[in-house]
Structures are given as structure tokens and as C-alpha cells.
Amino acid sequence: MFFFGIEHEVAFLNLDGKFADFSCTKFTDFQKIVDKLPLYPDDYPQLRVGDANIRQKRWYIEGFERFANSEEVIDCIGKGIEIRTTINSSIQGAIDELNTSFNLLRQVAAEFGFLPVLVSFNPYTSVFAPNPPLNDFEIKQLQAYPDEQTAHIYMVSYGPDLNISVADLPMEKVIDIGKKFTYYSPYIIPFTYSSPFFNGSLWEGLSVRTFIRTGKRPATLVFVEKQEQLIESVPSLTKVARIPAEVGRIEFKSCDSCDDFSIYAGLLALLKGLALDQTLEGRGITPDPNLHQISAKFGLDNEAIFDHATKILSAAENALKNDPDIKFLTPLKDILVTKKTKSHQLIDHFKNVNSIEETLKQTYI
Template sequence: MFNFGIEHEVAFVDLTGNFVDFSRANFADFNQIIEALPEYVDEIIHLHMGDAGIRKKRWYIEGFERYGMDEEFVECVPKGIEIRTTIHTSIKNTILELNESFCLLQDVAAKFGLIPVLISYNPNLTSYKPQPPFNEYELRELQAYPDEQTVNIYMVSYGPDLNISLTDLPVEKVIDIGKKLNYYSPYIVPFSYSSPFYQGDLWEGLSVRTFIRTGKRAATRVFVEKPEQLISSIPTLTKIARLPAEIGRIEFKACDSCDDFSIYAGILALLKGLILDASLLGREIIPNAALHQLSAQEAFDNEEIFAIALQILQAAEIALGNDPDINLLVPLKNMLEKRETPAHQLIRTFKNLGSIEQTLIQTYPNFR
């Protein structure tokens, strides 16, 4: 039996169209939204709560937690709000919950003058510079966790974790699937591309987020139960599960954010098909940064990217067979046929309106 979940990061603009990031907002600005959203106390078995008390709900402030020299939590520097679904046995129910949670977030955020928008890389700022600078304790913590050393990238990028697991699968098989998804990631992620802006203008490709982050941050993460099951790598492929529900979970972390959740459904169905598939033999512990950068610039216009994307889509279809989830692949097939990504629409809108902010306000059309 498969289990599914989604963690979806949401960026915002204010009523005047300004992009709201850590340079414009503080923790309290976002926390008033979180406080007004419902809390489902029985979900602690599904969702990691963390040590700082920020992740109590399906929605929480996504950002970077700052600590003092006494190791006490000081503040969370915000970049947006993350929505987490609970664990579901069907992709359909996962997407339904995500839709419901997004609608609630949108309604509450509107009361505080914020509008959710789609973007996967900060359109204005290129990195995060902590103020005040990291203290000695924070520096030691960052050095202990290689992925955390890329906080300057993390704080200006937005993307989902698409979570999938097959119950009672041996850990060796789960890790092998993680390696497989690492290998085929450059051909999967174009279906999600949504970061064609950089430093206030159009970038030369379709996903500046993918171009900058891959090789520095994980494309796939596998949660294991025991320390001896960990594989040493930078970025890290494996991580100790923080609660029983995480054991055996595969997080596909390489995608850009999407404002059409049917794309998430399609990618989850694709991942499900790739887990079931036995014909594709590519494996990598560390994602291929150069190939991701090529994909980020050219996507399906590149013949190799197009051909292998078509190959894995067909392999997933064969593996799914009579599974109804095969129908969820339709949005991906349509994009591949047109050789388009979501970023193409963002670029067209920008060229028509001449403003990144006005372009962003046009996103999430199904929720306006």
C-alpha cells in the first residue's frame, strides 16, 4: 500500500503588489495568519512538530530559526508559509486536502492584506544575509549539517516536498528508489518549472531555482530508522526519521512550486509508477548538477531531456497498468506534447504586463 503527502510552500504579495519576504515582513506578520487558522490536535502522529513550537498546525511559518549562544530559540526569520497534508493512501485525497488547506490559508491571509502567489525563487533578492550575523553556536550547528549551510539559497527559494512511501518496503529497496529518483530528477522537474525571474527581470531559462540549488541541496531524501542505514553524501540522500510515520518515506524535493495542484498529482503518479517500474536502471547517490542546470535552462526544448522524460513517462504508464492513477499523468503528457512548462505561461504573462508583481498576482487562477 502506498502512502502520500505534500508539503507546499506559499509566497505572498501585499495589496500594493510588493513581494513579501524577510526584507519586508517579520515573524509576527505571518504568525497572525497561522494563529487564525484551525488546529487539528490529533495530527501529531502524521506531522513533525519540531523543537521551537512553530510547526503545531498543517500550516506553519517557513523560514530560518535563529538561536542565541545559550542555545535557546530566539526567532524565526520568515520567507512564507508552508502547507502540509496529513498522510493519505490515495493521491486524490492528498490533493483534496491540499486544496482545502490552501483555500483556508488564502481566505485568512486576505484578512491581513496578503495574497498567495506562485514563484519558486525570490524575484528580487539573490540570497539571504543574516542580521545579526550567525553567532558561534549557530555556526557550529550549520557545520554539523551540510544541507543547512545553504541557508542563503533556502531562504530565497520555494518548492514542495512530494512524499511517497510503500509500506513494509525493505530499507535497501527504499534507498535504491531514492537513488533512482536522483538519477531521473532532471527529466521529472521540468513539469514543475516556475522560476523564470532573477534580480527583477527575466532569467535566461525556466528555473533559476533548479539551476542554483541542485548539487547544493538534496533532490531526494530517504528517511531511515537506524544510524547504520545512513549513507554519507553531500547533499544528503538519507536522514534519520523523526517520528515513526516518517520511516521509509521518500521525499522528492527537486520540483518547483505549482499553482495547479493537478501537476502535483501527476508527478506523484509518475513517482508511483517509477517505484513500481523495473526497466529503468539509472541510479545516483548525488544528483547531477550539470544536467539539472541544462534542464533548468532548456527543459523539453533539449532533445535529451525531452526523450528521457518521454521514456520515464511511458515506463510509469506501463508500470501503473490498470491503476486509475494512470489518468493523473494527463497534465504531464500534455506539457510534454507541447514542450512547455508552467514557466512558459509566466513568461508570456510578464511580456504582456511588463511587471513581475502583476504577473505573480495572476497566478493561482483556479483560486481567484
């Protein structure tokens, strides 16, 4: 039996129509929104709260936590608000919950002058420098966890975690599926590209997020039960589960954000199909930066990327066979036919209006 969950990061324009990132938005600005959203006590213990208690709800501020010269959290520099679903036994359940949570967030955010916009990479800056500079405790903390040394990337990038797990699957098989997702990542993610802006203008490709983050951040993260099950790698493929509900979870982390949640449904069905598939032999502990950068620049217009994307979609479809979830693959098949992603739409609109903000306002419609 499969289980599914989605974590979706939301960026905003503020009341002045400016992109609301860490340069002009405080933690308290976003926290006002989160405070007005409902708390569902039955969500726990399947959702992690964390030491700083920022993750109390299905919505929380995604950002960079600052510490005193101790384990005391004294601030969080926000980049937006993350929505996370509970663990669902169906893809449709996860999508329905995400839709409900997003619509609630949009309504409450509007009360404070914030408009959700689709962004997968900060369109104005590629630089995040903590101010004040990191203290000794923070430096030591980051040095202990290699993936945490890439705050300068995750504070300017936005993307989903697509979570999938299989009941009672041996951990070695779970890790093997994680390796499979990592290997085929450059051919999965072109369906989602939505980050064509860089430093205030058009970038030269379709996903600057993928181009910059891959190789430094994980493509897939597998949560294991015990320390001895970890595979040593940079970026990490494995991580010890922080709560029991995380054990056996596979997080696919490579995609750009989507404002059409049916694409998330398609990707979860694709991942399910790839988990069931017995024909594809590729495995990788870390993502291939070169392949991801080719994919990021050219997407499905690159012949090799297109051919492999076609191959894995076909393999997933064959593996799902009579599974009703096969219907969720339809949006991906449509994208494969047109080779057009959200980035193509954003690029075309920007060329007409010559404004990133006006272009972003056309998302989540």
C-alpha cells in the same frame, strides 16, 4: 500499499503589492495568519512539531530559525507559509486536503492584506544574509549538518516536497528508489518549471531555482530508521527519521512550485510508477548539477531532456498498468505534447505588462 503527502510553500504579495519576503515581512506578520487557521489534534503524531514549536498546525512559517548562544530559539526569519498534508492512502486524498488547506490559507491571508502568488525563486534577490550575523552556537550547528549550510539557497527558493512511501518495504529497497528518483530528477522536474525571474527581471531560462540549488541541496531525501543505514553524501540522500511516521518516507524535493495541483497529482503518480518500474536502471546518490542546469535552462526543448522525460513517463505508465492512478498522468502527457510550462506563461505575461507583481497576480487563479 502506497502512502502520499505534499508539502507546498506559499509566497505572498503584501497590502502594498510588494513581494513579502524577509526584507519587508516579520515573523509576526505571517504568524497572525497561522494563528487564525484551525488546529487538527488528530493530525499528531504523524506530523512533526519540532523543537521550536513553530510547526503546530498544517500551516507553519517556513524560514530560518535564530538561536541564542544555546539551544533556545529566539526568532524565525520567515520567507512564507508552508502547507503540509497528513499522510494519505491515496493521491486524490492528498490533493483534496492540499486544496482545502490552500483555500483556507487564501481566505485568512486576505484578511491581513496578503495575496498568495506562485513563486519558486525570490524574483528580487538571490542573497540571504542573517542579520545579526550568526553567533558561535549557530555556526557550530550549521557546520554539523552540511545541508543546513545552504540557508542562502532555501531562504530564496520555494518548492514542494512530494512524499511517497510503501508499507513494509525493506530499507535497502526504499533507498534504492531514492537513488532512482535522484538519477531521473532532471527529467521529472521540467513539468513544473515556474521560476523565470531573477534579480528583478527575466532570467535566461525556465527554472533559476533548479539552476542554483541543484548539487547543493538534495534532489531526494530518504528517511531511515537507524544511524547505520545512512549513506554519507553531500548533499544528503538519507536522514534519520525524527518521528516514527517518517521512517521509510521518500521526499522528492527537486520540483518548482505549481499553482495547478493536478500536476502534483501527476507527479505523485509518476513517482509511484517509477517505484514500481523494473526496467529503468539509472541510480544516483547525489544529483547531477550539469544535467539539472541544462534542464533548468531549456526544459523540454532540449532533445535529450525531452527524450528521457518521454521514456520515464512511458515506463511509469507501463508500471501502473491497470492501476486507477494512471489517470493522474494526463496533465504531464499534455505538457509533454506542448513542451510548455508555467514559466512560459509567466514569461509571456511579463513581456506584455513589464511588471513582475502584475504577472504574479495572474497565478493561483
